[in-house]
Amino acid sequence: MLHDLFNPSVQHALDLVGIFVFAISGALLAVRKNFDVFGMAVLAEVTALGGGLFRDLVIGAVPPAAFTDLGYFLMPLVATALVFFLHPEVERTQTAVNVFDAAGLGLFCVTGTTKAYDYGLGLTSSAVLGMATGVGGGVLRDILAVEAPSLLRWDRDLYAVPAIVGATIVVLSIRFDVLNAYTSGIAVLTAFVLRLLAMRYHWRAPRAWNRRSSTRETEKATAQ
Amino acid sequence: MLHDLFNPSVQHALDLVGIFVFAISGALLAVRKNFDVFGMAVLAEVTALGGGLFRDLVIGAVPPAAFTDLGYFLMPLVATALVFFLHPEVERTQTAVNVFDAAGLGLFCVTGTTKAYDYGLGLTSSAVLGMATGVGGGVLRDILAVEAPSLLRWDRDLYAVPAIVGATIVVLSIRFDVLNAYTSGIAVLTAFVLRLLAMRYHWRAPRAWNRRSSTRETEKATAQ
C-alpha cells in the first residue's frame, strides 16, 4: 500500500495539522468578510476539506475521507472556535499561520498525489490531482467568499508552483521506484521551503506578455 | 429500509413541494439579478436540486436522484414559468415563499440525513450531510448569482441552525432506535418552526468577538 508512507498515526497527525491550519485561513477570511460564526465554520470546513473532497470524488473514493473520519470534521470547528474568540491574536500571528499553511500545502499535495496513484490514475494525472488537493480548498474558500481566487491572481506570491514541484517529486519517485517515507518527506519539505521562499522574496508568476506593456500604457494614459 | 419513513407517495409529494419552493427562490433571485429566462431556469434547478446532488455524489448514489426522477427536473421549470409570468405577484407573496422555503429546509435536512445514514455514513457525518442537503442548493444559487452566500452572512436570520437541529433529532432517533414517521415528522416540524421563529424574531448568529468591537471603533473613527 503506497499511501501508508509514514507510520499511520504520524500520517494522521500530520493530516490533522494540515487541516487545522487550512481551517484557520478559512475562518480568518470569514471574519474579514464579516460572516457570522456559522459562516466561519463553513468556510473553515470547506478550506480544510475541499481539496481532499474533490480528489476523492474524482477517484471514486466515496464516501470521501472528509465524511468518514470524525477528526477531519472536528478540527475545523476547533479552528473556528479559536478564531472566534482570539482572532486579533491569530491575525497577529499571521506569519505563523502562513508557515503552517505552507506545511499543509506541502503535505496535501504529496498525500493527494500518492492517493490518486493508489486509485489507478496515471503519473501525470496523479500529480495534477495532488496539486489540486493542495490548492483546491483555498479556491473553494475564495469562491464562497466571492473573491477572485488568490491562486489565480498575479499579485500574489507563488502558491501553485511549490505544489507542482512537490507532486512532481512524488511521481518521479514512483516512476523510479524509490517512493518511501524519505522521498515523500523530501517532496513535502521541498514544497514547504519553496512556498516559504516565495513568500519571503515575493516570487510571482508573469502575466501574458503583451498584457504587461498594454496595461502600463493604459495606466500612463489614465494618469495623464 | 430507513428512508421509506413515510408512505412513499407522501414522501415523493413532500419532496416535490420542497423542490418547488426552493426553485421559486432561485427563479426570484434570477429576476432580481436581471438574468434571462434560461438563467431563471438554471438558477431554479440548481437551487432546488443542488443540495441533493451534492449529497448523492458524496455517498456515491449515482446517477443522482436529480437525474433519475423526471418530476424532480420538471418541478423547477414549472416554478420558472410561474415566476416568469407572475413575478410581482410571487414577490408580493414573499412571506408565503419564505414559509414554504422553511418547510423545504426542514424536509430536506431530515431526508438528507436519513439517506446518508442509509448509505453507510456515521451518525455525525449523516447529520452534517443532511444539513448540507438542506442548505447546499441555496449556497450554489448565491455563488452562481455572484452574491455572498446568504447562509454565511451575519445580517441574515438563522438558517443553518434549524437544519442542524432537525438533522440532530434524526441521528438521535437513529441512535436510540426510535426513528419512524413520527420522530421524523417531529424533526421536520422542529426545523420548520425554528426557521419560522428565526425569521419572525430576526435571530442572528454572532460574529467573531473582537470583530464587533473593532468594527464599531472603525465606524466611529470613520464617522469622525
Added chain:
Amino acid sequence: MLHDLFNPSVQHALDLVGIFVFAISGALLAVRKNFDVFGMAVLAEVTALGGGLFRDLVIGAVPPAAFTDLGYFLMPLVATALVFFLHPEVERTQTAVNVFDAAGLGLFCVTGTTKAYDYGLGLTSSAVLGMATGVGGGVLRDILAVEAPSLLRWDRDLYAVPAIVGATIVVLSIRFDVLNAYTSGIAVLTAFVLRLLAMRYHWRAPRAWNRRSSTRETEKATAQ
C-alpha cells in the same frame, strides 16, 4: 456501443479541437481579469474540461476522462501558451475563436448526451446532462473569475438554446432508433449553426415579463 458514433480517432480529434477552443476562451478571460500564467492555465483547464468532469461525476464514470486521457490535459496548456505569447493576435481573431467555441458547444452537447445515455440515464436526463456538458465549463470559468455567468445574463446571445436543440436531436434519434454518425453529425451541425446565427443576429432570451416594464420605469424615474 453508442458513443463510438464516429471513427474513434476522428471522435478523439474532434474532442481535442473542442477542448482547445474552450481553453482559449478560458485563457483569454484570465488575461482580461489580470490573472498570472498559472491562473490562465487553471481557467483554460477548467473551461475545457469542467463540463465533461461534471458529466462523468454524475454518471459515475470515475476517474473522469479529464484525468485518464493525457491529451485532454495537455491541450489547454498549449492553448495557454498560445494566449500567453500572442494574446492580442488571439483577441483580434475573436470571431474565429467564437466560431470554434460554437463548434465545441455543438460537439460537446452531442457527445455528452450520448455518453450519459450509454451510462443508463433516461432520455430527458441524458439531454439535460448533455447540455450541461456543453455549457458547464463556461459557467465554472465565470465563477472562478467572479463574473456573473454569461450563460445566465440576458444581454448575451443565446448559448443554451443551441445546446438544448442539439441534445434534443440526439435523444429523438435514440428514441426512434436512428442514432448514427449522420444523425449525430446533423445534431452537431444544427447546434453549431444555431449558435452562429444567434451571434450574428444577436438573438436573446426574454427576461421575466413584468421585469422589463418595471425596469424601464425605473430607468425613466432615474433619468428624470
